[in-house]
């Protein structure tokens with residue numbers, strides 16, 4: 118279910134929502150954190166919707182959404198990392214999921230709208246790369262559901278659901 122605050126924003130036609138960055142407890146700004154180019158890296162593999170693998174070097178401190186975008190991985194991120202959609206949905210390995218802080222209430226609200234939700238689902242824009250992520254595999258869902266409170270990128274109408282990849 119949508120939180121009361123999110124519903125109020127929807128009714129007001131809001132275009133941006135911010136939420137807590139669950140992994141470090143700070144406010145997540147539009148686009149994700151700035152990380153130095155010489156920050157340490159870890160190897161992460163994305164299992165893409167067609168089950169192909171893409172192994173990338175991820176800078177510690179970046180969000181998983183940023184890592185995907187920098188490596189031409191088709192993880193949409195319709196709201197650009199402000200926790201107002203569910204198009205950056207990723208399924209984490211349980212051993213990683215268990216090490217993370219609980220998702221914020223806002224993230225849970227968005228996850229409720231994600232296609233193919235699992236017990237280890239999280240939003241890629243809300244997870245920060247850490248050194249203990251070396252070698253992990255992240256599963257991308259077969260489809261996404263776009264319910265972004267801003268204008269939809271496919272038709273500029275707002276808000277509505279849209280399925281992709283299916």
Ligand code: FES
Pocket residue numbers: 182193194195196197198199200201202203204205227240241242243
């Ligand atoms: S990009 Fe919209 S919630 Fe992550």
